[in-house]
Amino acid sequence: GEDVEQSLFLSVREGDSSVINCTYTDSSSTYLYWYKQEPGAGLQLLTYIFSNMDMKQDQRLTVLLNKKDKHLSLRIADTQTGDSAIYFCAESASQGNLIFGKGTKLSVKP
Amino acid sequence: DADVTQTPRNRITKTGKRIMLECSQTKGHDRMYWYRQDPGLGLRLIYYSFDVKDINKGEISDGYSVSRQAQAKFSLSLESAIPNQTALYFCATSERGGPYEQYFGPGTRLTVT
Numbered sequence: 063g064e065d066v067e068q069s070l071f072l073s074v075r076e077g078d079s080s081v082i083n084c085t086y087t088d089s090s091s092t093y094l095y096w097y098k099q100e101p102g103a104g105l106q107l108l109t110y111i112f113s114n115m116d117m118k119q120d121q122r123l124t125v126l127l128n129k130k131d132k133h134l135s136l137r138i139a140d141t142q143t144g145d146s147a148i149y150f151c152a153e154s155a156s157q158g159n160l161i162f163g164k165g166t167k168l169s170v171k172p
Numbered sequence: 173d174a175d176v177t178q179t180p181r182n183r184i185t186k187t188g189k190r191i192m193l194e195c196s197q198t199k200g201h202d203r204m205y206w207y208r209q210d211p212g213l214g215l216r217l218i219y220y221s222f223d224v225k226d227i228n229k230g231e232i233s234d235g236y237s238v239s240r241q242a243q244a245k246f247s248l249s250l251e252s253a254i255p256n257q258t259a260l261y262f263c264a265t266s267e268r269g270g271p272y273e274q275y276f277g278p279g280t281r282l283t284v285t
Contacts, residue, residue, distance in 0.1 A: 110273055158203070
């Protein structure tokens with residue numbers, strides 16, 4: 063069935079780049095997404111990428127999609143303490159529902 | 173004002189009690205969703221509704237029921253709450269067509285004692 067996998071934790075130093083990785087199983091997914099959840103808050107859409115794209119850049123965020131390997135990554139340049147949060151990868155599934163990974167907790171050390 | 177609101181934000185209830193969580197949206201979206209979030213398990217879909225007359229079970233619907241009272245309102249009920257329903261509950265909305273991005277409410281933290 064459909065599944066989205068991502069590592070649970072990532073720790074980086076302030077100013078470094080963060081790379082959060084995700085793998086998915088449904089090769090027919092039309093869209094892939096990255097969401098951010100700050101403590102005590104709901105999920106906020108960061109960005110999404112259409113499946114026929116390889117890369118999407120938005121300010122400090124770069125999304126890379128390797129459709130052959132079903133691998134999605136989110137790179138955050140110049141990571142700040144305010145980027146500390148849980149990041150969820152998701153894929154679009156049948157009927158437009160989303161399948162979410164378990165989330166990667168990013169800790170940024172000063 | 174927030175586009176997706178949830179009430180209550182926090183609730184403590186006892187085993188066996190009936191409880192309703194409410195969700196309202198001003199985004200004009202047709203689709204609405206209920207998820208629960210547990211540490212280490214991510215988000216799991218409980219129920220979803222594509223319009224007022226179209227309600228579907230998600231991955232973990234047992235022990236829950238829903239009502240779509242209007243396009244803007246979608247409520248989740250626990251008929252007889254049990255402790256393993258202690259979790260963070262999120263409502264979300266999306267448009268009918270792609271890219272299907274979902275917009276989340278702030279969540280309801282439910283504790284069942």
